[in-house]
Structures are given as C-alpha cells and as structure tokens.
Amino acid sequence: MTGSSGFRLVGKITTLLTLMIIAPTAFADMVFNLRRGITDTSQAVYELHMLILWVCVVIAIFVFGTMIVSIILHRRSRGAEPASFSHSPKAELIWTIIPVIILVWMAIPAAKTLVVMEDFRDSEMTIKITGYQWKWHYAYLGTEVDFFSTLARSSNIARQVNSGIDPFSVENYLLEVDNPLVVPVDTKIRLLVTANDVIHSWWVPSFAIKKDAVPGFINEMWFKANETGTYRGQCAELCGRGHGFMPIVVDVMSKDDYTAWIDARTAGQNVAMVESTSDAGPEILAAAEELSGEELYNISCSACHQANGQGLPPTFPSLVDSALVNGPVAKHIDVVVNGRPGTAMIGFSSLLSDAELAAILSYERNAWGLNSGDTVQPSDIAAAR
Numbered sequence: 001m002t003g004s005s006g007f008r009l010v011g012k013i014t015t016l017l018t019l020m021i022i023a024p025t026a027f028a029d030m031v032f033n034l035r036r037g038i039t040d041t042s043q044a045v046y047e048l049h050m051l052i053l054w055v056c057v058v059i060a061i062f063v064f065g066t067m068i069v070s071i072i073l074h075r076r077s078r079g080a081e082p083a084s085f086s087h088s089p090k091a092e093l094i095w096t097i098i099p100v101i102i103l104v105w106m107a108i109p110a111a112k113t114l115v116v117m118e119d120f121r122d123s124e125m126t127i128k129i130t131g132y133q134w135k136w137h138y139a140y141l142g143t144e145v146d147f148f149s150t151l152a153r154s155s156n157i158a159r160q161v162n163s164g165i166d167p168f169s170v171e172n173y174l175l176e177v178d179n180p181l182v183v184p185v186d187t188k189i190r191l192l193v194t195a196n197d198v199i200h201s202w203w204v205p206s207f208a209i210k211k212d213a214v215p216g217f218i219n220e221m222w223f224k225a226n227e228t229g230t231y232r233g234q235c236a237e238l239c240g241r242g243h244g245f246m247p248i249v250v251d252v253m254s255k256d257d258y259t260a261w262i263d264a265r266t267a268g269q270n271v272a273m274v275e276s277t278s279d280a281g282p283e284i285l286a287a288a289e290e291l292s293g294e295e296l297y298n299i300s301c302s303a304c305h306q307a308n309g310q311g312l313p314p315t316f317p318s319l320v321d322s323a324l325v326n327g328p329v330a331k332h333i334d335v336v337v338n339g340r341p342g343t344a345m346i347g348f349s350s351l352l353s354d355a356e357l358a359a360i361l362s363y364e365r366n367a368w369g370l371n372s373g374d375t376v377q378p379s380d381i382a383a384a385r
C-alpha cells in the first residue's frame, strides 16, 4: 500500500466512524440488522437478538479493552514484571459464576419465545405447504382451494441465458411468484410443512418463521400477521439446481378481502390461476411468446427428463423410449396436463398455458429422433383440462 492510499483509507474510515457517531440518521436507510417483522413472534425475536447482541458487545468491549490496555501498559519496554502466581481460586470462581449467570439470564427470555413459537393452540385455519423441485404447493385445509406457486414468469424468463432481458429491470427479480399465498390479517394460521421430493425449507423473514420441509414428515409452525401487505421469502434449504428459483410471496389481506378471495378461488380456481401466470411486463411477455417448445421443455421438464429426453431411469423415465410418447396423442396430453397422482410427475395444467403446453408436446413428439410429425394445438390442451 502506498503512503497516500494508506492515508486515504484511514481518512475514509475516520469519516465513516465520525458519521456513525454524529449522524446515525444518515444510516437509517441502510439495514444491516434483523428486521422487526410484522408478527409478535418476529418482534420478540428481534428484541432477543438486540438484547443478546448488546450483551456480546459489552463483554467484547470489556475483554478486548482489558487485553489491549494490559498489552500497552504492561509491555516489556516499560519494564513490566510478570506476576508469578499460577492459581487463583477467587478469579476462577468469578470467571465461572458470572458467565453462568449471564447465560441463564439470556436463556430465560429465549426459552419463553421458543415456547410461544411452538404453541399451536387456537389456530383459526391451517394451510398445508408442500415443497417441490422447484415450486411450492399450498392447500387450504377444509376448503377446496389448493394451488402451485411458482417463480413469476418475468423472473423465469429474465434468468434464462440469452433471454435478452436485463434481470435488474425486473421488479422483485427472483422474489415474485405467479400465485402468492393469500392469508387474512390478525388470524392465527397454522402451517403444516412437508415436501414431495427433497428437503426444502419455508422461510419468511418478516414473520420470523422457517421450517424444513422434509419428505415423509410434517413439520408445524404458525404465524399471525399484524399488518396487511406483501411479504417475501425464499426456500432456505439447498434443494438442487433450481433452489434459487422457488421464492415465497405471502399476501396478507384484510379479513373481508380474504373471504372474497377464497370464495372466488373456490368458484373457479384453475381459470384464474392460468391467467395470473401471464402477470408480466409487455417486454417479458413478448420474450415469452418467442420461447420455442424446446426452450419451454428445458425450463419446465428437463430437470427430471433431461434435455436429451433420456430421463434418469428408474426415477425419471425416458421420454424417447416411452410407449406413451410414441403412442396416441390424447394419452400423452393427459399425463402432462393432469400428471400421475402420487408420483413426481405433477399435472402442469395450472402451471403452463394452453399454448405453452401445446408447444412442449409438439416438441417432445418430434425431438430426439422421434419425428412423429404430430402437432399439438392449444385447443387440444384446452379440451384435456
């Protein structure tokens, strides 16, 4: 480091420190901390975090202060003579008892908050959340409403290499979905969390809840939002190639809006679902229009069936050798639109539009040397829904 750049660095640090001391408001917009969130739990977690942070700060100042002062005052050049004692029962007692007291004193509020977080009594509704590679499924227990929530088309297209869309131009890039989870405000909502393939984790920081979604297990958590609004989260467990592409969006609505929403969903869910997948700017929609069947296949199907259609048998069947893909179109359409219940092959009817599914099927039937010559029309898909 040259002399002048060293000075510049020192100057910068001094300015920063001065600013931090004299103008804390200047940093009001810079958030380096946990958020307070909008549930009682998240407030409690925030308070706990601050309490423990300050305890750590005080201890750190005390320990490092003593160390630095000792190093400076008792250095050899000042002629310091080392003390010669080797045991001090008094000092040992003090440095054991004080930390024990501090730990117990911190554990009490922490345990209280944990107990509240695990108290599911008096929940007013229950939603079952299932993690899939790479989307979430929400089922409102006791109603007929259930749906998939996948990465918004705007993000999904912008993330493709050579999409021509600048990700920075996409609002809430990778944090937007087609169908958000909708819940009422001021309502204790119990969530049952599981997964259908690998371990995922459902995490919304503003609610201060995060639970692993483990295949074969059902985990429980709850939240009660105190404010309406849109809150975002992500899958918090590395779950494979698309881990970064399964965000979580929760719309907290007033109770009346929620009732209206659930009634509308109960009446005609799938129709509304497909329309909402086209929620994207005109530029992005134009890019989507241009996606070929091959590109759509690579986005939606290749994770399991592979880009070459060979799959990964026995888990993910080969489409090239499939009697079904080589057979009559109608059965093929049926599997892709409605899925095979109980397998990883979910129905894509609520995830892709008629045109997209038609493009994918046309591609499948003619790719990889199959050359059937079949073209599937959007109307064929519509008929199979």
Ligand SMILES: [Cu+2]
Pocket: 131, 132, 199, 200, 201, 235, 236, 237, 238, 239, 243, 246
């Ligand atoms: Cu995941």
